[in-house]
Amino acid sequence: MTLELVVNGRRFREPVEPHVTLLHFLRDKAGATDVKYGCGEGVCGACTVLLDGVAVNACSVLAVQAEGARVETVAGLGENGSLHPLQQELVERGAVQCGFCTPGVVLGSLEAVRLGLAGDRPTIRRSLAGNLCRCTGYGKIVDAVEAYRDRQGHAS
Ligand code: FES
Ligand code: FES
Known part of the structure; x- marks a missing residue:
């Protein structure tokens, strides 16, 4: 077709x-x-x-x-060649190592923040359950998602 x-x-x-x-x-x-x-x-x-x-x-x-x-x-996320704010948070907080998981982490986390599923750290960790990262141990990814959530005014 x-x-x-x-x-x-x-x-x-x-x-x-x-x-x-x-x-x-x-x-x-x-x-x-x-x-x-x-x-x-x-x-x-x-x-x-x-x-x-x-x-x-x-x-x-x-x-x-x-x-x-x-x-x-x-x-497709960044504008005019800039990183999306969540990507910036991930980079600034050292949450990107090999980077293989990062596109999926970014898109999954964006959805979680948008749906209000990033209210606290345990919830963010649960929302990342479908995105395997073999490098970071997740702590810095959670830091970045929290920071992005707060920038967007979605804090719990
Ligand atoms: S390549 Fe699709 S979930 Fe792993
Ligand atoms: S940064 Fe390497 S798999 Fe996540």
Whole structure:
């Protein structure tokens, strides 16, 4: 079938096989290599994107399920070449080491803050349960999400 969707504000219209995942479509057809391929089976969260504003594991969604949707990846967040404020907090607080988990952490945490699921540190940790980080021990990531939440006025 022919798939039509918008990725970071850019419209794509591409033929796609029914078995192709959204992750492969984004990386191979939309040039979105900021969406990472980790486990490929819905466990690590490295492939997290926002699909019509909802965080999903792109490896666990078929591309055809995104027909007509608006997809946001981490590359679409900053304005005029600047980092998004949450990315700035992560960098400033030393919460980015190898960076492989970071796109997923950013998008998952943005959704958590927006939905009011980042009210305190235990809640933030729970919201990060689907995003595996093998480097940081999570403490600094939680610091950054807290700081971003407070900047947005979402403090509990
Ligand atoms: S690559 Fe999708 S959850 Fe790990
Ligand atoms: S910074 Fe390396 S996996 Fe998270």
